[in-house]
Amino acid sequence: MSAVQSWDPANYARHARFVSDLGSPVVELLAPQPAERILDLGCGDGALTKKLVDLGCEVVAVDSSAPQIEAARKLGLDARVMSAEALPFREEFDAVFSNAVLHWITRADPMIAAVYRSLKPGGRFVAECGGYGCVHKIRMALVQALDRRGMDGEARVPWYFPTPGDYATRLERVGFRVDSIALIPRLTPLPGDIIGWLETFAQNFLDGLHGLARQEYLEEVRAALEPQLRESTGTWVADYVRLRFAATKAPPLA
Ligand code: BEZ
Numbered sequence: 001m002s003a004v005q006s007w008d009p010a011n012y013a014r015h016a017r018f019v020s021d022l023g024s025p026v027v028e029l030l031a032p033q034p035a036e037r038i039l040d041l042g043c044g045d046g047a048l049t050k051k052l053v054d055l056g057c058e059v060v061a062v063d064s065s066a067p068q069i070e071a072a073r074k075l076g077l078d079a080r081v082m083s084a085e086a087l088p089f090r091e092e093f094d095a096v097f098s099n100a101v102l103h104w105i106t107r108a109d110p111m112i113a114a115v116y117r118s119l120k121p122g123g124r125f126v127a128e129c130g131g132y133g134c135v136h137k138i139r140m141a142l143v144q145a146l147d148r149r150g151m152d153g154e155a156r157v158p159w160y161f162p163t164p165g166d167y168a169t170r171l172e173r174v175g176f177r178v179d180s181i182a183l184i185p186r187l188t189p190l191p192g193d194i195i196g197w198l199e200t201f202a203q204n205f206l207d208g209l210h211g212l213a214r215q216e217y218l219e220e221v222r223a224a225l226e227p228q229l230r231e232s233t234g235t236w237v238a239d240y241v242r243l244r245f246a247a248t249k250a251p252p253l254a
Pocket of ligand 1: 134159201240
């Protein structure tokens with residue numbers, strides 16, 4: 001996770017509620033059963049965690065953001081501040097679930113190993129995150145506008161958007177069986193202006209830009225994206241691509 005990126009629950013609710021609202025397909029893939037013990041990895045403000053609890057699951061929710069965990073606790077959830085790479089659990093969970101978080105974890109292997117350790121034999125790792133090509137147009141506009149300022153835009157990219165082959169290899173290397181994995185292009189209407197999205201999800205690019213310089217940068221990125229991502233109705237539509245997968249921790253050989 002980028003050191004610059006931070007999450008404010010109120011801002012998240014305003015500009016990013018669609019992230020949990022669009023989480024139904026990965027919840028369906030998880031197929032949670034009542035009384036199952038589930039780890040929600042990167043729970044954010046707990047909106048999807050609450051759905052799992054309401055289905056009768058026993059859920060531990062973790063996130064690296066203290067403000068988001070505070071918001072999740074207000075929903076009555078068992079929510080804990082924790083790094084995904086340093087999960088302390090050993091064979092405790094029937095499933096590890098994650099929505100819209102794994103692309104922030106650029107060192108994926110230690111996280112995948114920690115998930116593997118956390119699962120009971122036969123447990124499932126079911127997740128959705130940004131996949132290869134996700135927000136390509138937004139990324140290019142952000143990078144190029146920094147390059148024009150003599151900064152290394154590409155070095156600021158905080159996301160890891162893997163191909164299915166790349167992620168499947170990482171999962172199999174630690175012992176998972178990959179049951180399904182796919183890239184799903186998903187044009188995503190935004191609840192407001194693209195600048196709200198940039199200020200919520202692209203803080204790494206804004207680091208060190210203050211006042212007028214920041215405003216001019218954001219306006220330049222917006223102007224580059226408007227012909228590509230703004231519909232005639234005025235709605236902004238982000239060029240999301242999802243990576244969705246289900247994997248199983250192989251039970252020990254008899
Ligand atoms: C997401 O939350 O899915 C996301 C965040 C940043 C860039 C792309 C996708």
